[in-house]
Amino acid sequence: MKQIAIRKHFSCFETTSDEIHDDSFGEHLEKLDEELRAVFEKYGLKMLESETRFLPYQKLSVFNCEKCNHLMINRDMNPTKFDEGDLYSDLNWVVYDGGTHEGKNLCEECLPVTHRWGHYS
Secondary structure, eight states, X not given: OOOOOOOOOOOOOOOXXXXXXXXXXXXXXXXXXXXXXXXXXXXXXXXXXXXXXXXXHHHHTEEEOTTTOOEEEETTTOTTOSOOSTTTGGGGGTSEEEXXXXXXXXXXXXXXXXXXXXXXX
């Protein structure tokens, strides 16, 4: 039986509101997509879609975990996280929950299990 496998690839880059407004990074992303298509084709894959979403660091309390460097939202600072609608539903794999412990921003995997947002430590 024939099947299709769909694989997601996530990447991130830092930008500014000005760059978003004037789309100055757009050319770089177009070149990147061209190169990615060529790499995918080399392995018999097709690049079907790409999408860019912008998450404001301060408004959403986005940080890198100070232990493992994973992207996280500090739920102590932003208890509502972000809208769980369709736009962000797949970002749970990319942007973890997290919080502050002993003055450090730590993701849910690095927080102690006793912390409100800690799950795995």
